[in-house]
Every structure is written in C-alpha cells, then in structure tokens.
Amino acid sequence: MGREQTMAQPEIDAVAQTAALAGRRFRVRDHYVVGREKVREFARAVQNQHGAHHNEPDARKLGYEGIIAPPTFASVLGTACTRALLDTVLTEYDLSQVLQTDQVFEMHRPILAGDRISNEIVIESLRQFGDNDFIHVKFVLTNQHGEVAQVGSTTIVARRGAEVDPNLIEAVESIFMHTRPELAVNDPLVELPAGGQAPIAAVREPAAVHTLPDFDSLTAGQALPTGGARVTRGDLANYAGVAGDPNPIHFSDRAAQLVGLPTVVAHGLLTMGLAADYLTGWLGDPTAIEKFSVRFAGFVPVGADTATEVEFSGKIKSLDPATRTGTITLSGVSEGRKLFGRAVAEVRFT
Template structure:
C-alpha cells in the first residue's frame, strides 16, 4: 500500500472512508472478562462464574457491555498512526455500542475499522470511527461507533507535550507516520458487506430478565445507584483497558491540559453506567444498544474519592418487539457527566 506524505494543511475530511481489517484476531480471555468486570464495578455473576452464565443460557463467561472497547484500543492503532496524526490530542465525546451476539470467553474477534464521518464544529474536527467486530464465522458480534474531537498542536502548550513524553508508558509508538491515500486503501480493503454477516442472536434469544415486559411502563423510574471512584480505580482501569492517557493518573499533565485534577476515563464512567443498567435488568445480554454523549468529567482529588450517582427512567416501550428505551442520568460533583445517554433493552 503506497503512502503519500502530506506537506500542506492536514485535510482529514478527504480521508473519510479510510478503512482496514485488523491483521490478527483478539482472543477474549476468561480472566480478562473478570478483570474488566472488576474494573467497572460490575458484580453480575455471569461475568465471573461459568455455572451462573450457563444458567442464563450462555456457553461461557459473557463480557460486560463496554468490554469490546479494550479490543478497539488495539484495533484502532493503525487509525491513530495514519489518519489521526494530524492531531496532538483526541478527546472522546460520544460512544455507541450495538450488540448482535454476546461476547463470550474464547471468542476470537476480528475488527473492521473505518473513519465514517468528519464534521467541523466551532473550529474543531469531530471524527467518528466505526469498529465492526466479527467472530470466526464472519458474523457480526458488535458494532462500536466512537466520536472524538481532534485538537491540533496550536491548542496544546509545548510544556504539556514535553511532560507527556516524559511520563507516557514505555513501548508506545509516538513516531510520525503520514496518512495513506484514501483511494489506495479503498482498493486494497474493499468495504465489508456488514448486512450480509449480521447475526441477530442478542435480538432474538429469549432474555432472562429480572422482570417481564408487562411489568414496566413508560415513565417508570429505575432505583438509583451511587458508585465510588478512587485514584486506584483509575490506575487499575488504565491497565486493564489499555487507555493510559496520563490525564487520568498524573496531576501535572492534567493541570497542563487545563483540568482541575485527574479525571476518570469516559469509557470507565460508561462502563459503570452499563453495569448499573444490567444489574437492574438482570441479564446483560438483554441490552442491545447503549449510547452515551459525554458532557462533563468526573474529577478524582488526591485527598478523597469521587462519587457518581446513576438514575434512570423508562422513556418508551414497544409491545410488538417487547423492547424499551431507557434514559440514563449520571452526576458527579453536582454536574451531569452524561449528556444524552440511552439504552435499548429486550424483556422476557
């Protein structure tokens, strides 16, 4: 694949459609599922016990809702090293998970990665990257859409850049690599026919929920849950997930980035929110879509833990499909950290 060196201003909009398939599979590990469930404080037994998972009809441990973000961290490195090299920092703003099959221990996932859209808002680029995860049969397991804001060097203090280089984890490749030409990529990697490979197991299996569809109605409130986060939780999540951005554990870098202190990973707060919903729902595999727009951050001070309060209500129900839409609210330090957050669930 021929690479083209860009000498002028970086035009990421011209690279919409850049896509590739990962060279190797990601094997979902039994202990990795357990580690991730602990990291997002998800205590459902199907993430820890094969016998509990079997009682719910699963052939092995089922991964928490946001687990595939760990596989995406690896799958998206080529995107980071080609398309996103025009930015010094990318900040996550929106995340959507679409579930078609449960992710189980032992699954070998391949990811198709594509830059699906670029929008220019308030002088900054909003980029959406789509990961389509397929199993060994070629069936779609999960589709993940990640929207980030690209921030250029003009917005980053030189001292911050130097500090990051001193504290970032060893072994990460931060060297410059020019973007590949869009046409060359398209010719080498034909767009996958996702529709032809969709397997709707999560949308057709009988869910083992804690209640039936007839037991709920639009407007019903979900019992609140408060979770506690410490600096140790952030360090643990960084190691488990592979998201080692130092703003989540290094006060100096956080200050240089204009933050009041270190902040929780956006994906960590999303994982906590997903666990809150599936604990109430009873069956993690009954959630078929989960989307969150981040509107603020959770600050973790040195001297005290932070708390996040989750609440939810049923927005609408569909008797034909026995599904419902749930609206999720998350607050920390008196601020809403989620903008629009919704989940689509299936009920027995």
C-alpha cells in the same frame, strides 16, 4: 502575495488530505482472542458485578457456556484501534489533543471468553469546525463463526496544527506509558478497497433473556431505582491498564492541570461501564442490552486520597409490546456535575 500563497498552501493541502480520509476502511491485521481472565479483569475494572462476567455456572443460567464479557468490553478493542489510527493514519494529530465525545455499542451477539474477534474499521465522516476536526469512526467485530458480535462507533475531536504546550510535552514524555520499539506491531492495519461494504450483522435470533423485571409489569415513564458507584485513583490506574488507555490526565495531576482540568478525571468509558453495571443490576441479565449509547458532557474528578461518588438514575422512555423491548434513558451525576449529554439503552425483557 507570493509568500502568503506559499505559506498558506500547506494548510490547504492538509485540509484536503484530511477530508479525503472519510470513507477509508481498514482491517486490523491480527485477530483478538478474548481471554477468560481478561473478561474478569475488565469486569472488575468497570465494577460490573453480574456473576455471568466472572463464573461459568452463572453464564450457563443465561444459556452460554463461557463467561460473558461486560456490555462495554469492546472498548478494549476500540481503544487499541483508535491508537492504531493515530499512529498510522491520523498522524497529524497529537494524542494529548484528542477527546472522545460519544460512544455507541450495538450488541448483536454476546462476546464470550474464548471468542476470536476480527475487527474492521471505517472512518465514516470528518467534519471541520474552526481548528477542530470531528472524526466519526465505526468498528465491526466479527467472531470466529463469521457472526457480527458488535458494531461500535465513536466520535473523536482532534485539533489540527495546534501548538502543544512544551510543558505538556515534557510531562507526557516523563509519565507516558512507553513500550519497547522492537515489540511494537508493524503495520497493525491493512487498508481495504474503497467503496466496499463492512460486514453486515445477520438478523439476531430472539435468544431468551432472563430479566428481573417482567415486561408486563412495566409502564412508560416509570423510574428505575437510583444507584451509585465510588471511584478512586486506584480504580483509574486499574482501568487504564486493563483497557489500554494511556492518557495521563487520568493519573497525573500535572498533565490534567496543563490541559485545564482541576485534577485527575475518570475515563469517559469507565463512567459508561459503571452506568452499564447500574442498568444490568436492574435488568438482571447483561445480554438483554441490545444497544447502549452515550454522549459525554462532564467529567468525574478524582482526588489523590478521597473516593468520588457517582450517582445513577434511569427512566423507561418507551415500551414496545410487539417485541417486548424498551428504551431506557440514563443519567449520571458526580459532585453536582452532569456526566452525560445523552445516555440511552435499548433492551429486551422476559
């Protein structure tokens, strides 16, 4: 009996320690400068074609002096924050055992080239189901004017105490992106006092939008024209580098197969970015998107020498005449596989 209690105690302590993570708040030590060419690189990586992501004259037509970051650009900062949490706070989890189940972006102000972004992170909740921990993380991006630009949230699923396949460890070590230790940022996160409040977004000014569809011409239940995208291994490698996502299941067949996937698969946030381009193409104005949320359900398999087709469709779920806003539901399909369990956008119209 005594031996059993001794062996069980670390597990109990680990569960208690994990539960204590909920509510902890952090600030990223250094600010992030949004580079003009970084915005362009990211737009190309997620195939966001709107001219405002690439050229100042097109951005000025929408009322902004600098080029506008795509709707999912904040994923660059979010990915870096998740890695920082795994490296410094959530150290009991192995990166190869972490999955992202959903992502939400709330846009309060467009992120523009030249912005200096500060980031606060809150571990909002942690739920345990069997061997899986569901960790809900929120990040708040504030620009150099003290304005909240975006609020994002994501849920990651991580396995506690899982025995990682030695073959997977070997594969990851052989193909994982490595950085020189002396170049690593020491203590990238600063813990904030418990019980404090994250920055609260001011009421968004009703800045003019320039949508192609006029609100008065729309009806609830109306279908959007279908669209699509093509994804290749080159696209995956490019996105991995631009977004800073090093997970080898997106570029190594061996790593993908060791975790039970048939082949290399596209990043969930890449498919979300493609869906954002589909929506922006219909709207005609990326700043018209006020909120975009996705729950990931499937994956896009990408062969070594063939492109994979992704098909998108959408429908107007509801319209609000008082605010000239609407809720759009989106669907994505690849090789007969449904990509999103839920994909919803809240948008404004001219």
